[in-house]
Amino acid sequence: MTTIRLLAAALAASALLAVGPPRVPPPVAVLALLAAVLAVGELWLRAPALSLEPPAGRIGLGLVCGLISLPLIALALYLARVPIRAHSLAAGLAALTLLLGGAVLLRERAGGREADPRLPWTFGAIALPVLVALVVGGTAVWAYARLPHPPQPGYTSVALDGWAAGIAGPVAIPRGGLDVPIRVSSAGEPAIVAPLSVIVDTLRIAPPHPVPIAADTAGSIHVHVPTPPNGCLHRIEISLGAASTVFYGRGPAPC
């Protein structure tokens, strides 16, 4: 392929990549990036006129040079204090393409180069097993992922929810008590009915209240916490089955 065509291919791929996801679907973007990486890699080799036998070696070295262009661009962006994003990377790729392409064109004006007729064959020799591997390996992974697997251990979780998730110290509990939101989640376990209890210090406030927990669900419930007897620090535990949350609170009365 002539250098001009390589340059055009790399720049067109960079432009497509600059549009970026989600407007360019991932499969198209992957192909564009592959084209850009291979083209830039080949330009890396042409710039100092490197030739490597056999042709597979040249393609391999080209792919390596194309691949390392990505961290090189990322490093340059970092040094220039530009955030590493799709647009900046695509711009960097285009700039590198132009830089290398310019160097190659300048050199070729002086000497020129002959195309290796074996290169397309070797590309084919690499592409064929890659395609077969994609089909065979892809099918194996797809099948493995879809076949039944042993169930993972299930769990039921209890967590402070809503404003209560932000409790960072003793809570001032007003007269009349406080409704504390609790998030209850279940995954991989059958539906159960778990006893809900509120314990202030060591005292269970009321008999356990049964709470049904459906399988594989997450929901929020409000639990009423009564006013502690005084303004001293009191331990408040809300337990649901074997799981619980614990925080500390003070009542309005003096300690």
Next chain:
Amino acid sequence: MTWTAPTVTLTLTGAAGATALVAADRAAEWQRPGAFALFWLGMLVFTLPAAYWAVRRQPGPAPRTAVLVAYGCFTYLPKLLRNPAGPLYHDEYAHWRQSHEILLDGRLFEANPIVRVVGDFPGLHATVAALAALTGVSVWHAALAVLIAAHVLVVLGVAALAEQLWRDGRTAAVAALAYGLNSSFLFFDTQFGYESLAIPLMIWTLVALHRAIRGPQRTGWIAGTLLLAAATVVTHHLTALGLVAIMLIFAAALTGRRGCRPAAWTAWLLTLAVAGLVAGWLCWVAPKTAGYLDPYLGKALNQIAGILNDSGSGGRTLFKQSVAPWYEQKAAFAAPVLALAATAAAAWRLRRHRDPDPVDRGGAVAALLIGLCYFPAALLILTPSGAEGARRTWAFSYLGLALLVAPTAVALLDRKARAAGPALAALFTVLLVGNTAAGMNPSYRFPGPATYGSDTRSITPEVRAAADWLRATQGRDLRIVADRYSGLVFGSYGDQFPVTGSVTFPTYDLYLTQPGRPVPPPLLHQLSEWDFGYLIVDRRMAEQAPEIGIYFETNEPIPHDGRPAFTLGQLTKFDHTPWTIKIYDSGDIAIYRFDFSTLGGPQ
């Protein structure tokens, strides 16, 4: 005819091999017998025919390249099947996080809480993050694309290097296949880790180095060598150091050789330049690296001294309590012996068949010297601290062995094809089985039931859900105290900054304190000063001993006698300390928020 037979054969055997590998993983996860046998059946049903086609005379360079690419693709499949959907190995969580952080924040060199030096070597993460950003695929899928490409590039790179050295396509193919026998090839250097990209970069740097010292276009190849070496340096510390060591050996092997003066000068110049690059990077960009690597080497040397001085103290028993089958264990012990025999045969042949080209002769001697490093490194495998390092050096020393042994194998095939073919196939099988068994634990290679204290099997949906909940309700980049296994998930998927303890910051003392006893005040002061907000408690620590013998970190002052080192009381005491608020509980996992303001005592 040239293409049809290998294409049909390898497609069919590839499909059969892939089916057997899937069956092996399914047998392992359902705890049915036969996982190991199915795994090796799957591997050998493809790799042996691939080796046959690669070393035959008839196929030209293009079909041989196709076979090597197929070999590279197929040998990635075991790791791909092990965790197709996300990180699983310890270091994979660190690298996944690092790439994910680049996507989120757009910056390199961010600190990593799981492997502390990872952030200073951004080559892999920048590549993966760039691919993910430009294409819209997930970080994991972008990583897979990079890793599969890197794995195939290893095979092609060794072939290219061998072809430079021996100028024969068959020898090059044998060298590539032989390199694939090293213990890291199937599972370690295929993981989402910086070495997986750095190893191919190093190999291609050596290809460029060889061209630079041979010429023509020496200046261009010198520039190419420096570019590739720089990419290796910014990707992985150990590989960069390994590259310098290999370049030193190359330069030394050329020095003083008749007809090699310009080549030796170029080799020394490039070696010094790359050594300068490595030193510069380690001094100015990644100064933490020396402190990170030093304890491993120091402890390993002490343990070797212990083995030599007082009859075995400090050593480890290979395959202790391993579930690996007998043939894997025997093959693991046989592999170094067979490698030694092959090296001796190749060295003898090297002495008898002198290459007329002095540079190639120097390269062959360098390969011998690099290959010989494999044997002393094997001694380190007998030490707990050196075992990991020993295994990692084999990715370098096997390069020398592969380059050295390949011409001998081809010569044997040419002279005594009928006997040499089966013998070499048997050697290939024993080395593949033995080195793989020595390189990776079964729990890393196969799925299995959830087990506490295993990097690969202790991560359950419950831990993931807790990490997701913390990030969703409290935000990211929170400083948290955790054990090793929870730390992996909270530090990666959870986007938090976990600390799992060290000698200078013994956060494990929080867990070790007996109920009713005070937690050491200096530790609480340190946690408060450094703005630690959360504590993660995995109650399985009181139910099971960790499979890999670590709760928090390798130097933890915790007994490992096969029984849990914690009582349930030690882990649930935080339910009763006023400075910990239990905000989340799912049975095994509890999350506490620190409230150091109440440390004055309850009133």
